[in-house]
Amino acid sequence: MFSEKKVMIPGPTPVIGPIREEMGREMQAFGDPRFVRDYKDLIDGLAELVACKGQAFPLAGTGTLAMEMAVANSTRPGDDILIVSHGFFGDRFIDICERKGRKTDVISSKWGETVSIEDLEERLDSKEYRAVFVTHVDTSTGVRAPIAEIGELLKSYPDTLYILDGVAATGGEYTHMTDMNIDILFTGSQKAFGVCPGMFVLWAGNKALERRAEIGKISEYYVDFEKWLPIMEDPSRYFATPAVNLVWAMKKSMEIMQDEGMKERAARHERNGRAMQKAFENMGFTVLAKPECRTTTLSCLIYPEGINDADFRAKLSEEGIVIAGALAEFAGKACRVGHMGNIDSDLLISVIATMENTMRASGVNVEIGSSVAAFTKALEG
Ligand SMILES: *Cc1c(COP(=O)(O)O)cnc(C)c1O
Numbered sequence: 001m002f003s004e005k006k007v008m009i010p011g012p013t014p015v016i017g018p019i020r021e022e023m024g025r026e027m028q029a030f031g032d033p034r035f036v037r038d039y040k041d042l043i044d045g046l047a048e049l050v051a052c053k054g055q056a057f058p059l060a061g062t063g064t065l066a067m068e069m070a071v072a073n074s075t076r077p078g079d080d081i082l083i084v085s086h087g088f089f090g091d092r093f094i095d096i097c098e099r100k101g102r103k104t105d106v107i108s109s110k111w112g113e114t115v116s117i118e119d120l121e122e123r124l125d126s127k128e129y130r131a132v133f134v135t136h137v138d139t140s141t142g143v144r145a146p147i148a149e150i151g152e153l154l155k156s157y158p159d160t161l162y163i164l165d166g167v168a169a170t171g172g173e174y175t176h177m178t179d180m181n182i183d184i185l186f187t188g189s190q191k192a193f194g195v196c197p198g199m200f201v202l203w204a205g206n207k208a209l210e211r212r213a214e215i216g217k218i219s220e221y222y223v224d225f226e227k228w229l230p231i232m233e234d235p236s237r238y239f240a241t242p243a244v245n246l247v248w249a250m251k252k253s254m255e256i257m258q259d260e261g262m263k264e265r266a267a268r269h270e271r272n273g274r275a276m277q278k279a280f281e282n283m284g285f286t287v288l289a290k291p292e293c294r295t296t297t298l299s300c301l302i303y304p305e306g307i308n309d310a311d312f313r314a315k316l317s318e319e320g321i322v323i324a325g326a327l328a329e330f331a332g333k334a335c336r337v338g339h340m341g342n343i344d345s346d347l348l349i350s351v352i353a354t355m356e357n358t359m360r361a362s363g364v365n366v367e368i369g370s371s372v373a374a375f376t377k378a379l380e381g
Helices: 017-023 033-049 063-074 088-099 117-126 147-154 206-215 225-233 244-260 262-282 309-318 345-361 370-380
Strands: 055-060 080-085 103-108 131-135 161-165 184-188 199-204 298-302 334-338
Touching: 017 244, 033 055, 033 199, 033 244, 055 225, 055 244, 063 088, 063 131, 063 161, 063 184, 063 199, 063 206, 080 088, 080 117, 088 103, 088 131, 088 161, 103 117, 117 147, 131 147, 147 161, 161 206, 199 206, 199 244, 206 225, 244 262, 262 298, 262 345, 262 370, 309 334, 309 345, 345 370
Parallel strands: 080 103, 080 131, 131 161, 161 184
Antiparallel strands: 055 199, 184 199, 298 334
């Protein structure tokens, strides 16, 4: 009643004060030398953050637009592409690619599991694919793909670009484009970057930039690398208006990540995420993703017998914690909790305590305080 609701869905994630303040700053012209410097710092700093040797494009739009940008600049209509799908967002790639006339093959897993490296290798041997699309963390299932192993495998297929949807992962799960052999990576501002929705970052490695040059004119306009490359080089030039305040907010988020360190940030997500999952299991939930492919950024939680999803989430929301419903076949049977971004353990503890209370109020027999204890014990190792 007295405090704001805590938004614990898998994006948007909580936006901390210093980032929120950037959103309220007084406007500057996009050609103002101060803004141009800030934008350039963001563009260059973002590339370093994930070890991208090519170009980072932080632009207005959401993660879905980044998906289109990735497809449009890396392949032509008629190209054979392979989509590795672990759920809802993998399936979104299929729709985008088919609309754009790509010849699309799909290899998918059961929800909660991943496609095996052996199956992937077998597919790659069956055809010459121009690109492989993988979702790092599928937000519908909380499943994490083995991105380093896939990158290693793709070294044997040098004509196939490796395109990774990092929207619910990058900035939480560790991602190193060079070491992991990733050609295109992208994310949205509202996920592990902890910024308001409205901006995406797409990173293109050198191989991806070469591919763009090779495929000639494309039918897309706003998302064409060639339109943006001169702007990314010199942001005082105009192509389309930059999202000024989001540039500042992303820059603040980037600085927070630089200070924390990307490895340390991933380790924090690992510690907190695993401890959250212990606490959820303690209150009677089953984590959908198998332990060997479970992400650290969010959890898809299957309810114990007898809990009504809509009632549970409504009660929880009255107590100030907002979580998300599940998608597709798990709608009504599971819920999803985001635990990524700039989140302290005191927030996580209050989420656990409130969820546990709500479980008890819904008739689940869980000992008072035991889920917070499970969390704390797991943190201590
Ligand atoms: C959220 C999400 C998207 C879509 O991003 P929008 O910003 O909602 O367009 C794509 N892929 C994954 C894995 C996501 O989690």
